[in-house]
Amino acid sequence: MPDVNTLIEVALIIVKVVIVSMILFSLPLPLTWLERKIAGHIQLRLGPFRVGPHGVLQPLADMIKLMFKEDITPYKADKWLFRLSPIVAMVPAFAVYATIPFGNTVTVPFINKEISLHIADMNVGILYVLAIGGITVYGIMLGGWASNSKYALLGGIRASAQMVSYEIALTFSCVGVVMIANSLSLVDIVHTQKGAILGILPNWNIFYQPLGFIIFLIAALAETNRIPFDLPEDEGTLAAGYHVEYSGMRFAFFMLTEYLAMVTVSVLSVILFFGGWNSPPLVPETLNNLIPPIFWFIGKVAVFIYFFMWLRFTLPRYRYDQLMTIGWKILLPLSLLNILITGLLLI
Amino acid sequence: MLLSYLPVLIIIGFVVFLASAVLFVNKLVSPKNPYKDKLSPWECGMEPIGNDADRGHFKVHFFIIAILFLVFDAETLYLFPWAVVLKELGIVAFVEMFIFIAILLVGLIYVWAKGALEWV
Numbered sequence: 001m002p003d004v005n006t007l008i009e010v011a012l013i014i015v016k017v018v019i020v021s022m023i024l025f026s027l028p029l030p031l032t033w034l035e036r037k038i039a040g041h042i043q044l045r046l047g048p049f050r051v052g053p054h055g056v057l058q059p060l061a062d063m064i065k066l067m068f069k070e071d072i073t074p075y076k077a078d079k080w081l082f083r084l085s086p087i088v089a090m091v092p093a094f095a096v097y098a099t100i101p102f103g104n105t106v107t108v109p110f111i112n113k114e115i116s117l118h119i120a121d122m123n124v125g126i127l128y129v130l131a132i133g134g135i136t137v138y139g140i141m142l143g144g145w146a147s148n149s150k151y152a153l154l155g156g157i158r159a160s161a162q163m164v165s166y167e168i169a170l171t172f173s174c175v176g177v178v179m180i181a182n183s184l185s186l187v188d189i190v191h192t193q194k195g196a197i198l199g200i201l202p203n204w205n206i207f208y209q210p211l212g213f214i215i216f217l218i219a220a221l222a223e224t225n226r227i228p229f230d231l232p233e234d235e236g237t238l239a240a241g242y243h244v245e246y247s248g249m250r251f252a253f254f255m256l257t258e259y260l261a262m263v264t265v266s267v268l269s270v271i272l273f274f275g276g277w278n279s280p281p282l283v284p285e286t287l288n289n290l291i292p293p294i295f296w297f298i299g300k301v302a303v304f305i306y307f308f309m310w311l312r313f314t315l316p317r318y319r320y321d322q323l324m325t326i327g328w329k330i331l332l333p334l335s336l337l338n339i340l341i342t343g344l345l346l347i
Numbered sequence: 348m349l350l351s352y353l354p355v356l357i358i359i360g361f362v363v364f365l366a367s368a369v370l371f372v373n374k375l376v377s378p379k380n381p382y383k384d385k386l387s388p389w390e391c392g393m394e395p396i397g398n399d400a401d402r403g404h405f406k407v408h409f410f411i412i413a414i415l416f417l418v419f420d421a422e423t424l425y426l427f428p429w430a431v432v433l434k435e436l437g438i439v440a441f442v443e444m445f446i447f448i449a450i451l452l453v454g455l456i457y458v459w460a461k462g463a464l465e466w467v
Contacts, residue, residue, distance in 0.1 A: 009350055017358045025365060070377050071370075075386040076395070087366050094362040098354045120354040127427050149388035150397075153405070161409045164416040171423040178430040244389055249373040253366065321466030324412070328464050332419070332455070336448060339426070343441050346434060 016119045020097050028259040029059040035309050042313040069248035074147065077245065081146035086246065086253035089139025092132045093260040099125050100267055101187045103277045103294035117294060118187065125186040126178065126272070130171055133223075133264065136257060137163045140232070143254070144242035155241025158320065159232035163223055165327040170219035172335035176212040176342045177205050177272045190276030200282065204275040211338045213273045215331055220265035222327065225258065226308060228315040229323055266304035274300050411463050415455075422451055 033048065033056060040047025048055030073079055101118035108115055122128055137160050144156015181189040195203040206213050222229035233241035243254045270276060277293035318326070388395045429444050458464060 006350070010353065013350070013354050014357055017354060017361055021358060021361050021365065067373055068376055068378075069373075070379060070381075071373060072381070072385065074388050075383070076388050087363065090366060091359055091362050095355060095358050098358045119358070120351045122351050147388070149395075150390065152388075157405050157409050161412045164420075165412060168416065168419045168423065171420075172426070175423075175426050175430045178427060179433055182431060182434060184427060184431060239389065239391075248377060249369055324464060324466055328415075328455075329459065336452070339430075339448075340445065343433060343444075347437055347441055 012115070013119060017098075020119060021094055024094055024097060024260060024263075025256070027263060028256050029063065031259050031263075031305070032059045032062070032255075034305075035312075038306070038309045039313050042310070063252070066248060066252045071248040071250060072245070074149065074245050076148040078146040078148065081142050082245075083250070085139045085143035085146060086250040086257075087139070088142060089136050089257045090253045090260075092135040092139075093257045093264065095132050096129050096264055098122075099128055099186060101190060101271070101276065103292065103297055106292065106294075121185055121187045124184050126174055126184050126189070129186070129264075129268065130167075130174065133261075134163075134167055136261065139257070140242050140254075143246070147242070147245040149245050151239045151244045152242050155232045155238050155244065158238075159225060159242055162225070162229065162231060162323060162327075165324060166219040166222035166229075166331070169215055169327060169331035169335045170223055172332070172339060173209075173212045173216040173219060174272060175339050176209045179339075179342050179346055180205060180208055186271050186276075190271055190278065193275040194278055196281035202275055202278065202280050204273060204278075206273040209273065209338070209342070211334065212342070213269075215335045215338065216269065216273070218326070219331060220269070221308070221311070222323070224261040224265055224308075226262065227312045228318050230317060231320055231323060234317065262305065262308055263301070266301045266308065269304055270297065270300040408463070408466060411458075415458060415463075418451060418454060422448065 036058070037047040037055070039045075048058040051057040051061050073082055098119045099122045101116075101121070103117035105114045105116045107113070140163075141156050141160040144152045144154075144159065147153070147156075177189060178184060181192045183189065183192075189205075193202075193204050197203055197207060201207060221227075225232050232238070233243075238244075243251055246254060277297040279288055279291070279293065279296045390396070425447065426444070429440060433440060
């Protein structure tokens with residue numbers, strides 16, 4: 001029989017998991033609205049405007065529409081795999097958040113209990129995130145294969161080749177950060193980025209790992225299948241890519257996965273390179289006491305999400321051979337060079 | 348120790364439950380009106396051509412990329428523990444790791460020279 005403290009811990013974990021999952025599950029609603037609004041304003045349009053004030057209820061209407069759509073399984077498809085793959089793609093996108101630290105500890109009023117703002121602080125943090133995040137590619141590959149449609153197959157194969165190619169550069173660019181922090185735990189990585197350089201610049205890894213950050217950003221864009229690397233869903237040649245045969249909620253799950261992937265890479269960039277929940281050093285002490293650290297974290301993540309949306313409506317798409325050239329011939333040697341330089345400077 | 352990995356199981360279980368619940372509601376409220384044309388694979392509205400056996404046909408380059416990935420993915424597994432303790436182990440571990448990486452790089456250069464990374 002486990003003691004009371006363990007039971008309280010487990011209950012706390014379950015509460016945290018439910019809260020985090022529900023927030024992540026509904027996060028794509030505001031994000032789709034935001035993305036369409038940003039697209040509209042960049043292209044000198046208004047974007048969604050009809051449903052609710054400034055179209056804020058549009059994603060809700062879209063969700064209700066998707067809910068009432070027929071769930072079609074093509075007769076040629078591998079039925080079991082076809083129905084399973086959206087869930088296989090979606091679950092890892094959520095599971096990654098089991099170790100993401102959103103902020104420092106907070107004390108709950110009245111009961112005076114300290115609660116840490118992460119579900120679990122694993123000692124293998126970053127490795128877990130990269131490993132679980134990589135499983136999403138199975139869902140996409142299975143979806144493309146099980147559809148038994150030519151477009152879906154090409155989309156799925158393109159997606160898997162692209163994701164495995166850039167995963168290497170992505171992982172190598174994280175190694176530099178690990179070398180500085182001497183730890184794989186995301187909480188420790190954030191803690192090492194406290195303070196300031198020369199009193200002005202924040203002590204963030206971006207200033208120690210500029211090359212690593214650029215490699216990370218490019219690889220993350222490719223990993224999330226976003227422009228300029230969105231070849232798996234290149235409308236001009238592949239219709240919709242791997243999810244061309246999906247409809248209703250299963251299609252929505254693939255979209256959810258994509259938006260969560262974008263949020264995940266934003267969160268990871270903030271934690272690894274931009275100091276996590278640490279505030280910039282020039283913020284006065286009184287203001288720092290007023291603003292909880294989690295707001296700095298959310299603010300930084302929001303900047304990154306805006307950045308990714310901005311890129312999508314600014315850049316054209318690469319060709320597939322260019323994509324592979326960038327991945328294998330430029331990013332891979334550069335990321336190894338980054339590890340070499342970091343190692344030489346550290347020892 | 349267990350408490351730091353238990354959340355993984357809980358979050359996976361909860362998300363699978365959530366997804367199944369949503370799919371169940373979708374099944375309850377959605378119309379069901381399948382017919383052959385609707386269920387056929389989408390090929391721009393034309394009759395699907397070819398047979399199922401053609402499915403396995405794709406460019407061999409994708410397969411080569413997958414094999415190359417395996418090599419470098421194994422390398423990352425060595426790199427992470429090495430990066431954590433590098434400052435303690437010092438110059439010897441650093442040189443050793445770069446000999447290992449250099450050996451793998453020879454493989455990459457060979458593949459590159461053979462033209463396996465060209466896509467045209």
